[in-house]
Amino acid sequence: MSVASFVPLQNSDRKTTTDEASAPPIFYPEMGSDDDLRTIRDIFFVHDCVLIRRLLNPARLKFFRALCDTIYVEDDRRMQAGQLPPDLVREYQNGWIWEPRLRKETGGVFGYEDIVLNKKLFAFLNLILSDAWYTAAASQIRRMPPRAEDYQWGSQTSYHLDAQWGDDRHYHLNVWVPFTPCGVSAAGLEFLLTPADTIRRYGRYDPGIPSEPKTWNGASPRMDYGLFALDILQQQFHPQRFWAPRFEVGDVVIFSNWCAHRTALLPAMTDMRISLEWRVFVNSFDTPLRPQQTGDERPI
Numbered sequence: 001m002s003v004a005s006f007v008p009l010q011n012s013d014r015k016t017t018t019d020e021a022s023a024p025p026i027f028y029p030e031m032g033s034d035d036d037l038r039t040i041r042d043i044f045f046v047h048d049c050v051l052i053r054r055l056l057n058p059a060r061l062k063f064f065r066a067l068c069d070t071i072y073v074e075d076d077r078r079m080q081a082g083q084l085p086p087d088l089v090r091e092y093q094n095g096w097i098w099e100p101r102l103r104k105e106t107g108g109v110f111g112y113e114d115i116v117l118n119k120k121l122f123a124f125l126n127l128i129l130s131d132a133w134y135t136a137a138a139s140q141i142r143r144m145p146p147r148a149e150d151y152q153w154g155s156q157t158s159y160h161l162d163a164q165w166g167d168d169r170h171y172h173l174n175v176w177v178p179f180t181p182c183g184v185s186a187a188g189l190e191f192l193l194t195p196a197d198t199i200r201r202y203g204r205y206d207p208g209i210p211s212e213p214k215t216w217n218g219a220s221p222r223m224d225y226g227l228f229a230l231d232i233l234q235q236q237f238h239p240q241r242f243w244a245p246r247f248e249v250g251d252v253v254i255f256s257n258w259c260a261h262r263t264a265l266l267p268a269m270t271d272m273r274i275s276l277e278w279r280v281f282v283n284s285f286d287t288p289l290r291p292q293q294t295g296d297e298r299p300i
């Protein structure tokens, strides 16, 4: 579909299309670990999403992958034997390894922050969030099976915003780290590349609406999440705005709670994906350091 063949929906209630939505993206937000931090930041703000290639040490990630494999193998065995403690069943069914579990399995030595410990990554966070960011209990390691029908664990998701089920009052980032190559033979992620304010306008976000009651699927009522059904998005946004990159071990993708995304799952995929979603928050609705708003150019 080209820009010329772009067809907005007929329902006038849903005419939320913007110029940004109907135009192709100027570029994909894919950077290298040697690229200048301010360039990475500027590209991040165009789409609320940036992929930084080869940022983390693959050998270190291999170590954490091995730890996860050990935990998953043991949990599979205990689940089959009916020996999994009840408090771990939900964690197991969702394919999660929560941080207390990781710490326990490593004798208290390693937590999530050790996985993402990287000078440039932390400098990037400071550059857009100031030094006011904090981590919260919204992070998890997750395994994702290659087939949608393998729902014993894993939770493939359709298009959503993390603000939808989580906190839509505080800006937060998902620092997403694959421990396995993915996007080709294992499920990846697909992003809808748009700035945060565009997606809020598109979804008719209204902070004045009370946060309760939630919608039927537990989402915030402040946005019309019916507009995030795939067929509607595909009518409203240029096809090149849907971006499902290939990930290698060492790559990191950072996206905000306003970045629409889904699991990128193809029928031919055969491999398990293991990844970390590590979330950092700020005490504000938006990032405090958008350069176009603040003129902030502090030394890095």
Ligand SMILES: [Fe+2]
Residues within 6 Å of the ligand: 157, 160, 161, 162, 261
């Ligand atoms: Fe998500």
